Amino acid sequence: MPATNLVALAASLREALDSPLVVESDADREARLDIIDMIPVLNRKFVGELQTIRDMAWEWLNVLSLKAVSHWNIATLVPLEGEISYTDLSTKCGLESTALRRLLRHAMTNGMFHEPTIDHIAHNSMSRNLVEDPKTAAWVDLQTETILLGGTYQCEALDRWPNSESKRETGVSIGFHNPGQTSLFEEVKKTPEKIQKFGLAMELFSSGEGYEVGSLVEGYDWAKLGEGTIVDVGGANGFASSAISDAYPSLKIVVQDIDVTEDMKTEHKRPNIQFQKYDFFTPQVVKDADVYLYRWIFHNWQDEQCIQILRAAIPALKPGAKILINDGCLPLPGTGHASLEKAARNIDICMMVAMNAKEREEADWEELFKKADPRFKYWGATRPTGSRMMLIEAEWEGTKVG
Numbered sequence: 001m002p003a004t005n006l007v008a009l010a011a012s013l014r015e016a017l018d019s020p021l022v023v024e025s026d027a028d029r030e031a032r033l034d035i036i037d038m039i040p041v042l043n044r045k046f047v048g049e050l051q052t053i054r055d056m057a058w059e060w061l062n063v064l065s066l067k068a069v070s071h072w073n074i075a076t077l078v079p080l081e082g083e084i085s086y087t088d089l090s091t092k093c094g095l096e097s098t099a100l101r102r103l104l105r106h107a108m109t110n111g112m113f114h115e116p117t118i119d120h121i122a123h124n125s126m127s128r129n130l131v132e133d134p135k136t137a138a139w140v141d142l143q144t145e146t147i148l149l150g151g152t153y154q155c156e157a158l159d160r161w162p163n164s165e166s167k168r169e170t171g172v173s174i175g176f177h178n179p180g181q182t183s184l185f186e187e188v189k190k191t192p193e194k195i196q197k198f199g200l201a202m203e204l205f206s207s208g209e210g211y212e213v214g215s216l217v218e219g220y221d222w223a224k225l226g227e228g229t230i231v232d233v234g235g236a237n238g239f240a241s242s243a244i245s246d247a248y249p250s251l252k253i254v255v256q257d258i259d260v261t262e263d264m265k266t267e268h269k270r271p272n273i274q275f276q277k278y279d280f281f282t283p284q285v286v287k288d289a290d291v292y293l294y295r296w297i298f299h300n301w302q303d304e305q306c307i308q309i310l311r312a313a314i315p316a317l318k319p320g321a322k323i324l325i326n327d328g329c330l331p332l333p334g335t336g337h338a339s340l341e342k343a344a345r346n347i348d349i350c351m352m353v354a355m356n357a358k359e360r361e362e363a364d365w366e367e368l369f370k371k372a373d374p375r376f377k378y379w380g381a382t383r384p385t386g387s388r389m390m391l392i393e394a395e396w397e398g399t400k401v402g
């Protein structure tokens, strides 16, 4: 194999960086994913493995300068047009100007903001997202102000509480100086602003690439249910149900959640959707529905709790009723696109840190149903096109219990 001509490679990469990105066909989409996978490999090759390891240990600095941007609300204080001096920005945000300049110049090395005139900062297309996309801003706040605290203490938490299934025995509880006594949700619930940002950050997942609710609507044969009933268990404000209802208005849908507020009932109101307060650890109250949908519920819980949730559905199930889980599914290591595996493993570790929960592999889903009750017939897991979430289905083959 001839040696790479680095000068020619640099020129073609530069040309690619300077041209608009056009992703139109399936082949383009696949090539885009291939290139995303190659970038870290190229980096390791050109930077060298030793330096890559040293750089990995320094990655927290990227998070720190991003956290500073979020913590001092820099994105909203920098004018969307024109520029502002570090001195004036310092007066507005309350952070002393030398530290401000150092942190923002670090953020700039990650493509966030620029300095069109020396000592004056301005937005660029990347930093504008923090103003124009409140969900991304909330995501940064949740990760850098709250979950990062847990990450800092996660190894200590695992040493202290090995195999714990408690949502309080996490790095988060140590980070909040309340070891073993507080959970992420309990901490978030202390501040209305944090609750609101948490909700927004979670919504990001429903609009982000590969997490669109459209794949749940298109990836399952809802038409076969005709005028049947779906129960959306832990359905929050019903945003997923409303999308199903818009495509299949003859379905009857009950959205259940532990917290049902008046706001939640109106955000995605539809004539065929009812809201109901319900705790999914208690026997299911909507009997004889056709499908019990659990979207993004199980990855918040350890196996024993997931088994309890499945068993709680049994008293309501008629023969042939379906349990449909819409959740992540970890690939086996090194299979599929590396960037997609990385995203799935990021969520997995984030769930560990945040609440002692986890993502699962396909075999784990089958096992959960088996352990919950052998009368569940596992139908398998399918991935709707372009989705990062799977549809995992089982059918109740028992007789009616309740």
Ligand SMILES: C[S@@+](CC[C@H](N)C(=O)[O-])C[C@H]1O[C@@H](n2cnc3c(N)ncnc32)[C@H](O)[C@@H]1O
Pocket (backbone or CB within 6 Å): 206, 233, 234, 235, 236, 237, 240, 256, 257, 258, 259, 278, 279, 280, 281, 294, 295, 296, 297, 300
């Ligand atoms: C990660 S969110 C998923 C929401 C929605 N299904 C989605 O796809 O985004 C988990 C939901 O479960 C609800 N939940 C938590 N514990 C519950 C319980 N014991 N019973 C019913 N709902 C619960 C939460 O209030 C929240 O709306």
